[in-house]
Amino acid sequence: MRQFMQVLASLLFFASSLMSSFAFAAPAARVSWEPVTPIDSIRPQLDPLTLVIRLSDAEGRALSQAAVHVRLEAPQTQTLVSTDFPVVEGSALFDSRVVVKDGLLPIKIVPPIRGSYRFVVDVDPIGQDASFAPTRSEWQAQVGENPAKKKNLVIFMSILIGLAAGSGLVLGITRPARTRSRGLVLGAMLGTFALGLPSRSDAHGDEEHGPGQTLESQAKSVTTPSRSGLHLVLDLPTEHPRVGNLSALHVALLDAQNQLVPARIELSFTQLEHGIEVFRTEAWTPSGTFDWQGQFYDGSSHQITVRAWPGEQAESLTLTTTIEVEGVAPPPLAVAKSFGSLLALTAAAVALGCWLGLSLRNRRELTA
């Protein structure tokens, strides 16, 4: 009897603890995203992917405050043909932790390449907030290629095939030589390649993009002039940002006594070569500091703009600075894929032209 009572008590305890854990476990937060512009119409490097991440509780009410870890991954490397930014393929475009107020996190980014982008959002409660449980949400956005670029490629391929086939046709029609000289041909081929290949060395240092060249170290910190006792400080990475890598930016809003001031912060990057705003986001910083890890995917000058609204004020402080991004030479595999495709197409077109030329020559000789 005593043993039976013990077993019953333990069963009751287990059942009650199970029920309480179900009854008091905070429900997961709801994470949804709304693209402001239709994704189908987005052209890489030109049109922004603008979206709003909405955070709400189980009843659909916007979360007043939440810590959000947001990550965007660029499309993976394609098997056959490279994109025009191969270094970016498969890398993180941003990976940051921000505080979101009123359940809204707007993000605008100009996607650099075609393919499937992966968003990962982790939402965590701040402090003792038990209104929702940590939640992870993932989704993908498929960005197509710019139709104008597709058209350009078709035109270019047509010209290449036409020229190569025409060359083959001329070779096929002309009469063959009497003897062979394999060594001469091999020598000519090796010579021509030897002339072209040394340029592949790390000479990717131009004024516009500067891939491979070492840029001088930059100023570490930029500060706005003090206005009404407040000033905005932007700490830049010590090294110049490199394409393919994340760069850490640190923003702080300080008052006259150098105390941090809570603020709403807006961060944007503008690619200066084409004058396109390639990234923008906005977040709330209760601590007065804002950290962002983002990638500059084009190896050229970028303008960083930070706007801060202290407290709930309508008036803002703006800080603008220019940063040089170090480009990276494309990986040999990406070059090999694209160059191999073009060369294979050329060889096929020359072979086709030769076959046509031979056929024409044989027909002409038969009729003669």
Place this chain on the structure above:
Amino acid sequence: MNSVYTQAKRHLRITRRLPLNLFHKSAIVVAIFGVVLYTMFFTTTPLVHDYFHELRHSLMMIPCH
């Protein structure tokens, strides 16, 4: 000018006498196409890269920086 013309004629004469069959000629043509394509689209020499930069990006398959 006259010497250049004479040289050109001489090289043309030598080239015409080169004993090459169709396969060899085709291989040379493909090699020349390869050198031109590589130089235009894949070389990282700043002078060439800058000149063809926009063209490279407009063809959706040429890797750049």
